[in-house]
Amino acid sequence: MANLLKQRNVIAVLILFAIVFPFITNNNYLIHIMTLAFIWIIAVYGLNLLAGYTGYLSLAHAGFFAIGAYSLALLTTKAQMNYWLAFVLALIITSVLGLLIGLISLRTKEHFFAIYTLCVGYIIYLVIDKWDSLTGGVRGLIGIPSPGNIGPIEFNTPVSNYYLVLFFLLFTILVVYRIVHSLSGRTYIAIRNSEDLAQTIGINTTRNKLVVFVISTFFAGLAGALYASFIRFIGPDIGYITITFDLLTYLIVGGIGTLSGPVIGTILLVWVSQQLQFLQDYRMMIFGPILTLLVIFYPRGISGGFIDFRAKRKEKKQNQSNLNQNQQMISAQETSAASNKNG
């Protein structure tokens, strides 16, 4: 319980910082980077629910991200649809495709599932890349509109976009938080620990896994749709495998299967890679070893390592106090025995 409260506090502080961030800096570039990081975080939360909490590592995540982005882009540019209608439709399209792909891919398990979804992700990329007449192929799609006005609020400045994305990020965190801390969340964790055991205690693993898969693709689609209208240009490379591995790296560094992991990992890595921009692709020579060490020594990432550290310390303290109590009791008995003798 104390852990949970602590995690909650960390998130509360981060939210507060996120809200005042545009006032601290007037630099549009920084706001741009931060907005982009928030979009990634939304996608990472989707991945976390599936890979972190349910134990199914999907490598098709960037594919669903791209489906969300392209759905929105095509509906707004080619079909000239109202922005928010297109937005909702994009989420529905991604989730329905997620449902269909989930139905098939969840027949596999563990690394077979990872390999299968890797292929699915690559096929999605290929379809986008080669379907020239619909997606524009390698040229991509341009002229995607900014998010439509909601009443008097317009979304054509970096700051207003920042707040829009922040709103969706907070929505994502709230939903994921509530799912994780509910009986459904416990069900998913039980599936991750042992699917056989979960099934013997009466959990319909097939249905639960499918539900998580669809939610996970929903968040990937949400992130994709926001990305498309924020960058306003998309190419097939947003569905490429490297994006999946970027998202996975954010998740692993931050802490897979933890609530604060996606935020910590994504923001940290996005900023670090911005700072190391001058190194170009040689950045990976720094990331690689750090990631390897992290996986070896802190398999649950920064956040998980912190939680474990706290839990251990708490347990030590408890043992210590138990020990003290015992010693006090023993010494009390001894003194009473001694006094009895004397008496």
Next chain:
Amino acid sequence: MFLETKNLTKKFGGNTAVNNVDFTIEQGKINAIIGPNGAGKSTFFNLVSGFHPPTSGQVIFKGKDITHLPSNKIAELGVARTFQTTNLFDQATVLDNVIVGHRLRTKSNLLDAILRTKRLKQEEKQCRDKAIEVLEFVGLTDVAYKLAGSLSQEEKKRVAFALGLATSPEIIFLDEPAAGVNPDETEGLAELMEKMVRNGITVCLIEHKMSMIMKLADKIMVLSYGEKIAEGTPEEIQNNEAVIKAYLGGSAIA
């Protein structure tokens, strides 16, 4: 008939793991299945609990044919089981690990979770109360808030029992519950099984520790090479020539 199998057979390719086994489990008793390694005991459990579909034969629970039900549906009907090793979530507390055991008796779904409905809160409390109740039953109240990773082997066995009991079963299948624990602890686990029976839960277990089985069981079935070679009370089994032959590989009269 409480739970019975009729001509239950399971073939893995050319290998017949369970061959034509008829067995009735008596309600309110401790039923045991023994047999040499590879006799098909665990496979028999897997068939009854719906883990593997049998090649032929039937499993009937309280007059209902459950042969082809998936294991989660069988659990809902009141049949629990434990595994030889229980994978717990080591980074969570014992209580957190057990709470999910009562999930099958609740109805709240994802929408309840996202909207934090009254039903969810009620059912969460219901699951927590049940977990506390079964942890007390198995004698683990003291470690309820400890991390599951820090438990001893015997405590882990008790958590596995608790998880099974949290599903509110009428019958519980225990797969080698006393494997890897010392004699004193074995005694404690045996007492716990007797307590389950006193509380109206039928027990069926696989075990290798003969002294324990002979003291504990009301009824024993002996499997060897997938076939039932004997069935009866501990006394009958101890004097059964086929059983002695299967275990010692020779004749009863040396």
